[in-house]
Amino acid sequence: SRMFAFEGGYHGRTLGASSITSSYRYRRRFGHFGDRAQFVPFPYPFRRPKGMTAEEYADKLVAEFARLFETEYHGVWDPKANESEFAAFYIETIQGTGGYVIPPMNFYPALKKVLDQYGILLVVDEVQMGFYRTGKLWSFEHFGINPDVVVFGKALTNGLNPLAGLWAREELINPEIFPVGSTHSTFASNPLGTALGLEVMRMTAEKDYEQQIMQSGAYFLEGLKDLQSRHPEIGDVDGLGLALRAEICQADGFTPNKALLDKMVDIGLSGTLEYQGQKCGLVLDVGGYYKNVITFAPSLEISRAEIDQALVLLEQLLLRAKREL
Template identity: 25%
Template structure:
């Protein structure tokens, strides 16, 4: 593009290398600062601890305003997680993704979809961005690409971008680029997704996951916002169900959440417990019985939290 700026959001994580961490918005970025020049922030569509996302039109208007302050002719790309992962399973409001595509088209900016967590069936579609019928210019993928059996990341791009690099070779590379073992593993994994119907299964299992979420919320006063799209889910906890005050603040660790994580592990449930919530992201091939087992452990753990907060 001949441009030098990248726009990213605060509630995001894009990887552990220097440039990816600069694009990352969450606290894992801090120790690498000042980092790569040229990265600036655009608005998030979901506030920490909120029950619902902000209206798409409002966020898009703010985004376009910031782009104008920066000079859209200087902005090469906007990078976004299609569904935000470790910052809280944040699902964009309807119209947001389509609006981002329109803004990028208006100013000649590339739209990069980070699908490292959301891709390969996690949300009940091959890629999370498919839920909104939007085609990005570039798409990052890893994790589910090989089901994590072998390390592999990949970058998909539109034909005209690929053609550019066919003529102007990108000189950087890694020793294990295009490793045959990793690529063979990816092909075999994609075959399994297709042959076992795991993408469709994740969509169906996601309905059962949502029902489990809703039952837990109805039973336990410590449960606040709950979200899932396919098998990509989170349950957030609150200290006071009337005010909706999160049990922990942003980037904060509290004893109740530490105890909940310890309870889960002691009872055979392994998941991420972070800040004010815990993730419900089971394998795509999870059985109904295994899901029931997981939520039995969750139910008992939430009872412990209710008691600790004086809500029982």
């Protein structure tokens, strides 16, 4: 009946969802309502231990997770009954609110082997990264894994109507074990929402979003790396498709610098930046374990000119914030 989830993971802030979200501040006001997930370290390449490659760090974390099942005294496995206390592992393939952290490509295949060995379901939360945000329909496609359950929403209707859904292996969800009416909600499957969802699926099938988004993302990432080369306060940049990150640090390029990013946010909202002779602003989305990461999730239709403008304004923000702090 219990669940695994990642440190830095975010799956929502309602009662059940907060139990698998690693931020205690979302659970605190609910009081004690049963088991929360057991949170497992996530492979954060930029903040990995010294002397390790990102891939070695990923292997180390998988080995530490697998150790939980070595004996009954590690608390999660009964070797006599061949049964785990844990039913599923909830993941975001790329952490969203955690700061768009992209794990090494060897991590998930190795983790899935352990889960399969002990009969634990892999549930992928694609609410933030699904529908081509990363250049694939589902972000897990980049990592060569087949999840047991996929949860999706938000982009399914482009925000016009609340609608979410789930996909699962047929043996887990079929008309015999999960007949019509097994679950219901006043606003579930409403006609407007389902019509919008179907239209989104049709529209994304009519265009090669994979190629378009990977090209736009590579162009944006190249621009962020150029900024990084000139500003030591940008400690890390990374991205997959149009899910990109820039980690703001002290001058050492590593120590988190929340104060600098907070100042950048304030200046961006003031509308006092300049681009081609006009006043404008720049809204930054902040995430990360230390709230020092700019997470970029622009429109999938963003143009090269708009990316160029964003990069110019971002550099203005950084320079002004450093002067004003």
